[in-house]
Amino acid sequence: MTESPSPARVAVVLGGSHTGMLAAAALTGLADRVVVVERDELPGGPAPRKGLPQARHAHMLWSGGVRAMEELLPGITATLLDAGARRAPVTTDMVVHSAHGWFRRWPESHHVILAGRDLLDATVRARVLADERVEVLGGAEALGLVGGAEAVTGVRVREADGRERTIGAGTVVDATGRASKTPRWLADLGLPAPERREVDSGLAYASRLYLAPEQARDGFPVVSVQPDTREPGPGRSGFLLPIEDGRWIVTLNGTRGGEPTAADASGEDFVRFAREELRHPLIGDLLARAEPLSEVAFTRTTVNRRYFYERAAAWPENFTVLGDALAAYNPVYGHGLAVGAQSALILRELTRRHGFGAAGLSRRVQRAVARPVGAAWDLATGQDVFYPGATEAGPTARDRLVAAYVSRLMRTATGNGRIARRVTDVTSLERRAEVLLTPAVLLAAVRGPLKPALTEPPLTAEELKKAGLQ
Template identity: 80%
Template structure:
């Protein structure tokens, strides 16, 4: 018989990573107790975690997510910077080649936080768990939900000793990420399977940590060489992100037919792929002067997958799904962390407004979370859907029209700072996509860029010298 653990009013958060910790913070003070259930043992500092293999690849946190985190954890930006993370102004400190050409480095309009994932998680985790109202139950596997199609009353778990029990809860939040069992948990309660969509470009990732050349360890820009999804060729791209301790984390990727495979993502081939396979050799040239600090990490876990929980004909009380458990994106767009933070903030705002035991609260949260999820989804699949084999039927008419307009906007943004800012309003997740169809933006897109295209990467003479390229 499964033991039942009866407790005072408690919110149970499944998953102790980025979104789970922020969800726990969102609920602290709105209920007597928050319990985070985590399968792994959580490290005490900035160290690897078994259940987070993607931590070996590049991550960045867009300002739309940073602003949400500041609402939940005031001072978190300062805490991250004190720990070594970098606040990089956008597009001032970004050197990016798009399918439409090199972007100029306009004055700051938005920003990103750059750090290794282990550091980011450690700082957030320490801030959240400093709250005595939040507890963590580690080494515990989630087996399913307890309750009915009308209402979730708890969660069934199994501890490291193999013993099964049910934790009674007034609210259960699933933040278990890409591997979430929510679809089968819901069907086990008698609910229909959720609508689901996948867009799989066949993308593979290879990443490596480097020590930057000594003169380039402070203040060096992000470097991003993007693919052209409409070229008819595999899309190959690369990111170089300056993070803590004078390090660069570099991620190279390629879609089906052009991916860096485990065989050719070897130490010797990593720089060659960056120089010869990307649309510009800049990243490869930079790596020639840098010192490798790690082996090459490889993954194919890059499928865009979304569950449309907000469209379910019925939804149980006291259960909500957040973060990658709702939608997981191709990591190249860097939106997962921001969407998780925004979703946790939505959870807090709606719970405060309606009361944490209010009828229909869980459904309200699920519908509201669909807004930031949908924004990031459109940005992610807007390019990926055009690669051969990404979907069974290819892009929809809506996706073709949207992609054509976005391509024109990006072309305009290469030579128009005002439009570059509007585009970044959306890519940073600070504003909704409606800003891109304002009359002034439509007119600017029709006119096109106001300045001629750049012929080379917009690195300054000082940056070239510091990186050893001049």
């Protein structure tokens, strides 16, 4: 009979979604045992679950996150592609209408992985749980941390049968997402409230799944129509992502006063919104020729919220917060999955370097993950802060200066492939924003685009024919 490991050699991960599973993978082999505590009973394959309602909306995994995930789970990209996920080169397979017009489809700079969230999570979950050192405690709720202000020694949980118990641990990771109770748990340990910032544009999301026209079920590009924050009134946008099984997942959104319809059982207003409310009707025209496969899913859970735990005057040993529990972003930018993967990789690298349970490790991890978190935060809030009511004080002078420069860069990128690549270096989370401040990039921004603006969506004649638009 195998002897149970000492609690000091056990890692407990709270939350069994994308970031939680990758955190479990990061700690496997560094801890003797990893226990994932999850409120849902996790499905055996790609299937919806109550605790992940956002799975009904569009997701993408930028290459900065893909590379981190591949480091944690070698071969996972190939496994996803074998399961039906798509690899879309950036910006080659993207038709994007920006605030400054249509982007050209430049040669590949980076890429995204496109798949339904159920498929993505199930594929990652199967790889992580194939290791017998990882176990899932399903149907269990985390009630609070055990220990004190100096160190966390475990977590209290309520199991599916209602019984409560304590799991001793040398490391506890909170990956419970937007519903994280860490601020309250820290207060229970006698620690001060964390610094927090919110930017709430009032964005509402509506999404629907479609079967693409038969000829467009393979190799069709991503389509995105973006808002223009320089225009008065609410911002509206939409994107169409080709995913597995010849399907398109389409998400439409609008800020306060411009939201898509919440109760839209027939989906008729969904198509109308795409055609008439967005800045270009392309997505609506495509949907008119596709077959609806689901009802319209709606959410308002889109606020940007960040806890600055890395700035805390005191932080307990053996406790780390990752993923949406640390910072949750407006989903339209698609960075949450990538940041979760990069943060899990940082957790593994620093734990390997300093040793599992080492003094000061949690503080080091919390400060290090602030780098990818901060990069995604700046990208997400850089536009949202300009919508009325997004913050109490409105955009700062820095916000306005940065936005003006980014706007100039984006205009330049519509007609300059080198600058488009620098921009996607940052949006893919592969390089830091400093690459946008080099002398060559600054000079290019002053000069502006090298090619004239496109007057029509950059779809090929073959793509137009596949979609029934020609």
